Amino acid sequence: MKRGITQMVMATAIGTAATMSQAADDENVLVIEIAGATAGTVEVELLPELAPNHVSRIKHLASGGQYDNVVFHRVIDGFMAQTGDVKFGVRGGSDLSLAGRGGSTEPNLEAEFSDMSYTRGVVGMARAAHPDSANSQFFIMFADAPHLNGKYTVFGRVTSGMDVVDRIKKGNAARGGEVSDPDYMSQVYVKSVGPRR
Numbered sequence: 001m002k003r004g005i006t007q008m009v010m011a012t013a014i015g016t017a018a019t020m021s022q023a024a025d026d027e028n029v030l031v032i033e034i035a036g037a038t039a040g041t042v043e044v045e046l047l048p049e050l051a052p053n054h055v056s057r058i059k060h061l062a063s064g065g066q067y068d069n070v071v072f073h074r075v076i077d078g079f080m081a082q083t084g085d086v087k088f089g090v091r092g093g094s095d096l097s098l099a100g101r102g103g104s105t106e107p108n109l110e111a112e113f114s115d116m117s118y119t120r121g122v123v124g125m126a127r128a129a130h131p132d133s134a135n136s137q138f139f140i141m142f143a144d145a146p147h148l149n150g151k152y153t154v155f156g157r158v159t160s161g162m163d164v165v166d167r168i169k170k171g172n173a174a175r176g177g178e179v180s181d182p183d184y185m186s187q188v189y190v191k192s193v194g195p196r197r
Helices: 001-026 052-063 162-166
Strands: 031-033 042-046 074-076 080-083 120-123 137-141 154-160 184-190
Touching: 001 162, 031 080, 042 052, 052 154, 052 184, 154 162
Parallel strands: none
Antiparallel strands: 031 042, 031 184, 042 154, 074 080, 080 137, 120 137, 120 154
C-alpha cells in the first residue's frame, strides 16, 4: 500500500512538472494563423537564448495584435517568405505597394547575430543595410541559405506547419518577390497567452 501511494505521488509530481515545463515552453512558441489563398497554422519555437531582444520584440508586437492581418509582401520561391511590416503591410489598412518599407513605432534593434545557420524553417529578422536596423519584419526560410549566416538575426524556427509555409502564395521573382493579392497572418499570438478571439 505504501509503495502504491509513493508511486502515485511520484507520478503526480512528474505530471505536474511536465505540465509546468509545457507551460514554460509555450511562452516561447509563436502561433501564426495564415489566411488568404493558403490557410493553416504555423508554430515557431522562439529562441531567447540566441536573440533575447528580438524575441522580446516579436512577443510584444504579437501580444498587442500588431501582426494581425499583416501580409506576406515578399515571397521568393525556393528562398523565403517575408512579412511583419506593421506600418504599411496591414491588409485593408494602407497602400500595400509600400509594404516592406515600414516597421513598428518601437526603436530599431541592435543585431544579435549567432552561429545558427539559415536552414529550412529558420525564422530571421529582416533589416535594411545597417546591421542594427531590424524592427518588426521577419522571414521564414523555404530552403537553406548559407549566404545569410551571421548577417541576419535568427530568433526562431518552425516546429509545426512547414507544409503551410510551403504553400504561401509566391511572388514575382522578376520584381524581387513582390506578391499581388498576398496571403497574410490573420492572427499572431504567443501560445501560452492564446488567441485574442
